[in-house]
Amino acid sequence: MRMPHGLAVVVATAARPTGAAPIVSAEATRARVIALKAPTASARPHDMAVTTTVLESGPKTKLPPALFPERRGTALSSDAPRMTAFMLRSFHVQVDDVPIDGWVSHKAKAVLKLLLLDRSRPVLKEELIERLWPETEPEAGKNNLNVAVHHLRRTLARGHPDFPFVVVRNGSYRLDDRLMVWTDIEAFEQHMRRAGELERMQRPLEAMGEYASCVALHQHELLAEDRYDRSLVPLRQRFRDHFLDALDRLARHHLEGRDQVACTSACAKILTLDPCNEAAHRTLMKCYAMLGQPNLVQLQYRSCVNVLLRELGVAPSTDTTALYRALARGEASAPH
Secondary structure, three states: OOOOOOEEEEEEEEOOOOOOOOOOOOEEEEEEEEEOEEEEEEEHHOOOOOOOEEEEEOOOOOOOOOOOOOOOOOOOOOOOEEEEEEOOOOOOEEEEEEEEEOOOOOOHHHHHHHHHOOOOOEEEHHHHHHHHHOOOOHHHHHHHHHHHHHHHHHHHOOOOOOOOOEEEEOOOEEEEOEEEEEHHHHHHHHHHHHHHHHHHHOOHHHHHHHHHHHHHOOOOOOOHHHHHHHHHHHHHHHHHHHHHHHHHHHHHHHHHHHOOHHHHHHHHHHHHOOOHHHHHHHHHHHHHOOOOOHHHHHHHHHHHHHHHHHHHHHOOOOOHHHHHHHOOOHHHOOOO
């Protein structure tokens, strides 16, 4: 997960006696500030404007375990291999129990990524050539694609020899339908859909378990090693938005359940990706007020003011300012 420039995090350690109620008291909370290293060596002190308090230990909200959807494929043969692919963390592929690494051909790897990104349809030969060799003459592009697919088949065969893996039909390419495939992006989308269904059925605890599974799957932006591939921007943004939505729902759920540890952790992840997210700042202010920590409420509000001014040149919304003033007066200390 990419850290915003100069993010500062306040970490609070919460201790409670054995058998105590699962509420973190103000007296049991200690805070210390950690300035996380910026991605470049040119970070300046005044860039440290986003501050979040994260509780290191404390009560945990009981959620159903994260269950990952089954692999999808056509079980036409018991000899068909299984493929596992991760794209929301460092790209990794495994065929049966064999990790596929040490790629000789980067273009072969790129072809596999494109075939995995949307398995609902075959990919046209022209589309692959345009994506991978945009400035090449059609005939040369066709030859390059044939070579890349040949290398791809040989590479995947390390995990399961004598299986074709890639099928070419009517000028289109797709993974063999017999292949049993599991990808983290498909699992992520299934969990998001299921969470929405469960919320509409008024089964919030189960929905939170689905959102938690989404958060567990989304370790990095989509295909982070291809960060400068502009064609991936819309899809990458979609996964990012869903990830932030899952975190926001979890944060509010934990706040309502008075699980300050999980609440601050979820909000910190939101602000790592989106420092200007006022909803996360407001949730944190409510959480600190619940803990009886007016100094942290003020610190979070000031952090929100600073980052909005620096990044967007605007002031906080009236909702954020009104909440801060109410909390400063000792009002609205519990979530509404």
